[in-house]
Amino acid sequence: MSEESESTTHDAPVTGASSRPVSIKAVPVRHPWRWVGSLVLLVLGAMLVNTLVFSQTQQPHQSGSRFGWNIVGTYLFSSQVLHGVVITIELTVISMVAGILIGVLLAVMRLSKSRLISSVAWGYIWFFRGTPVLVQIIFWFNIAALYPVLRLGIPFGPSLYTVDVNSILTPIVAGALALSLNEGAYMSEIVRAGIISVDEGQAEAAHSLGMSRLSALRLIVLPQAMRLIIPPTGNETISMLKTTSLVSVVAISDLLQATNSISAQNYDVIQLLIVASLWYLAMTTVLSIGQYYLERHYARGSTRELPLTPMQQLKRNIRHFKPAVTPREERMIGADHE
Amino acid sequence: MSNAGSTPMVKAEQVHKSFGSLEVLKGIDLEVAAGEVMCLIGASGSGKSTFLRLINHLEKLDAGRLWVDGELVGYRQVGDKLYELKDKEICSKRSEIAMVFQRFNLFPHLSVRDNVTIGPVKVKHQNAKAAAERAEVFLERVGLSDKIKAYPNQLSGGQQQRVAIARALAMDPKLMLFDEPTSALDPELVGEVLDVMRGLADEGMTMVVVTHEMGFAREVGDSLVFMDDGQVLERGNPKEVLMNPQHERLRSFLSKVL
Ligand SMILES: Nc1ncnc2c1ncn2[C@@H]1O[C@H](COP(=O)(O)OP(=O)(O)O)[C@@H](O)[C@H]1O
Ligand SMILES: [Mg+2]
Numbered sequence: 001m002s003e004e005s006e007s008t009t010h011d012a013p014v015t016g017a018s019s020r021p022v023s024i025k026a027v028p029v030r031h032p033w034r035w036v037g038s039l040v041l042l043v044l045g046a047m048l049v050n051t052l053v054f055s056q057t058q059q060p061h062q063s064g065s066r067f068g069w070n071i072v073g074t075y076l077f078s079s080q081v082l083h084g085v086v087i088t089i090e091l092t093v094i095s096m097v098a099g100i101l102i103g104v105l106l107a108v109m110r111l112s113k114s115r116l117i118s119s120v121a122w123g124y125i126w127f128f129r130g131t132p133v134l135v136q137i138i139f140w141f142n143i144a145a146l147y148p149v150l151r152l153g154i155p156f157g158p159s160l161y162t163v164d165v166n167s168i169l170t171p172i173v174a175g176a177l178a179l180s181l182n183e184g185a186y187m188s189e190i191v192r193a194g195i196i197s198v199d200e201g202q203a204e205a206a207h208s209l210g211m212s213r214l215s216a217l218r219l220i221v222l223p224q225a226m227r228l229i230i231p232p233t234g235n236e237t238i239s240m241l242k243t244t245s246l247v248s249v250v251a252i253s254d255l256l257q258a259t260n261s262i263s264a265q266n267y268d269v270i271q272l273l274i275v276a277s278l279w280y281l282a283m284t285t286v287l288s289i290g291q292y293y294l295e296r297h298y299a300r301g302s303t304r305e306l307p308l309t310p311m312q313q314l315k316r317n318i319r320h321f322k323p324a325v326t327p328r329e330e331r332m333i334g335a336d337h338e
Numbered sequence: 339m340s341n342a343g344s345t346p347m348v349k350a351e352q353v354h355k356s357f358g359s360l361e362v363l364k365g366i367d368l369e370v371a372a373g374e375v376m377c378l379i380g381a382s383g384s385g386k387s388t389f390l391r392l393i394n395h396l397e398k399l400d401a402g403r404l405w406v407d408g409e410l411v412g413y414r415q416v417g418d419k420l421y422e423l424k425d426k427e428i429c430s431k432r433s434e435i436a437m438v439f440q441r442f443n444l445f446p447h448l449s450v451r452d453n454v455t456i457g458p459v460k461v462k463h464q465n466a467k468a469a470a471e472r473a474e475v476f477l478e479r480v481g482l483s484d485k486i487k488a489y490p491n492q493l494s495g496g497q498q499q500r501v502a503i504a505r506a507l508a509m510d511p512k513l514m515l516f517d518e519p520t521s522a523l524d525p526e527l528v529g530e531v532l533d534v535m536r537g538l539a540d541e542g543m544t545m546v547v548v549t550h551e552m553g554f555a556r557e558v559g560d561s562l563v564f565m566d567d568g569q570v571l572e573r574g575n576p577k578e579v580l581m582n583p584q585h586e587r588l589r590s591f592l593s594k595v596l
Binding site: 199201202204205206207208209210211212213215219220223224298300301302 | 394396425426429430431432433434435436437439441443444445446447448449456457460461462489490491505509
């Protein structure tokens with residue numbers, strides 16, 4: 001554990017006592033084109049910063065920066081925009097959670113031995129992937145035209161309970177419903193790919209312990225499938241974040257709808273698009289970080305060494321006073337502590 | 339039907355199994371007494387794995403009868419009528435029979451300890467702490483108490499198979515099925531797994547072992563069965579069968595594996 005000497009690796013050839021090999025001194029290969037490339041990028045970067053930050057507006061009778069950052073600042077945290085952000089987050093979370101649940105259900109149905117059940121799942125996926133999500137949103141928003149009242153009761157028999165469809169299918173519910181049902185179709189294929197990637201021997205071993213099919217799926221197969229499911233699900237979530245902007249067609253004031261309605265009044269179109277983009281970027285960043293940690297969690301048992309978290313990386317660097325240590329080198333450092 | 343004395347642990351009568359048009363088992367008659375170690379040998383494709391899978395309810399038999407510990411496999415008999423078992427009943431029967439696979443099939447996302455405890459905790463609803471303590475005992479028994487926190491992919495093949503045996507033991511099985519437990523191992527790792535199995539045999543565990551290790555069959559097995567093309571061709575005391583094979587098929591098989 002606490003042996004601190006550097007020359008106690010077991011398989012090192014036993015040479016003269018405590019003689020360290022002479023380290024190699026050689027002239028490194030020069031890379032002149034890297035320098036040229038770096039210089040070009042530096043100039044381009046400087047131009048970008050200049051036009052973004054320092055250049056002045058070209059509009060007559062106006063002053064301020066070209067991009068109008070002060071206007072961006074004014075609206076970035078305005079209540080209307082913040083409200084839109086909340087709506088966007090709500091729709092994304094609800095639709096993704098519901099979409100994942102529907103996706104798991106459909107994936108299991110598609111893998112069912114019953115032809116009827118797997119065909120039903122196939123039909124669902126065929127339909128919801130085959131029609132534009134925009135159409136689905138508008139459809140659910142207008143469903144009351146087909147079914148003004150919802151009846152609960154005995155099929156083909158009397159109804160016990162009726163409810164006005166328009167009163168439950170508010171625009172936001174219609175939007176979330178459409179996005180969830182649509183997302184479920186996509187998620188099911190992702191989940192199915194994950195499930196079939198897990199070796200059949202895993203389910204077999206679980207069954208031979210006496211686990212039911214559901215337990216085997218939940219405790220053994222899905223946790224292993226996660227490694228394959230998470231990256232595309234991250235994609236789906238980020239894509240969903242932006243797809244929610246489609247709900248503005250049914251008069252939901254999500255983020256993009258909020259910024260659009262502001263710019264419709266003050267004509268600062270570019271500035272408000274920047275406001276929206278900054279928020280989308282911020283939310284995407286948070287999601288990407290979350291994805292990193294989730295992936296790391298489910299990597300247990302599939303990689304011998306977990307990748308370091310950025311915090312661990314930082315601590316390690318401070319401790320060793322040297323630049324980033326890759327997990328591989330880390331393993332070598334750790335090797336003599338085993 | 340009940341032969342005087344104790345019920346056999348496994349009893350097969352004219353067991354048939356087909357996959358589509360392929361008839362894999364063509365009428366197997368077998369009996370494994372409680373405490374017996376039966377070794378099953380035969381060429382690849384002769385139906386050995388399928389037979390083990392039938393015993394463990396992982397496949398359904400098409401014809402014949404199969405009993406484990408006096409109870410019919412897959413069905414419940416009431417009078418003259420047979421009723422198919424429900425999924426839940428099948429699960430509970432499986433939990434009494436342990437199976438060790440050629441490819442170990444440890445759960446890679448779980449630590450060694452969790453591999454051993456997941457059955458007792460999730461299937462038999464044992465207390466998690468008690469199960470963890472018992473896991474240590476079983477891992478000690480297979481010589482791996484120092485690997486309790488490791489993950490399967492940090493272990494050698496021989497170690498993984500020993501964990502798989504500990505996982506099986508943790509269910510307190512009354513019967514253990516081994517499907518070529520050493521066939522995926524490097525030659526120098528075979529011994530450590532066979533040693534553990536020999537220990538189990540000495541303690542009186544009932545075992546059905548599909549193997550190509552003739553030394554193990556001869557020394558540890560109480561009986562030897564040679565399966566060929568879905569049928570039992572020869573059976574008897576391992577030493578006698580191996581010394582004095584009656585069928586040409588067995589002779590040519592032995593000349594290939596020995
Ligand atoms: N699930 C299955 N579906 C179709 N054929 C199978 C299945 N399982 C086994 N078989 C076939 O049954 C035969 C016997 O297989 P198996 O019992 O695994 O033999 P062994 O274990 O003796 O090598 C082989 O021809 C194999 O291809
Ligand atoms: Mg086999």
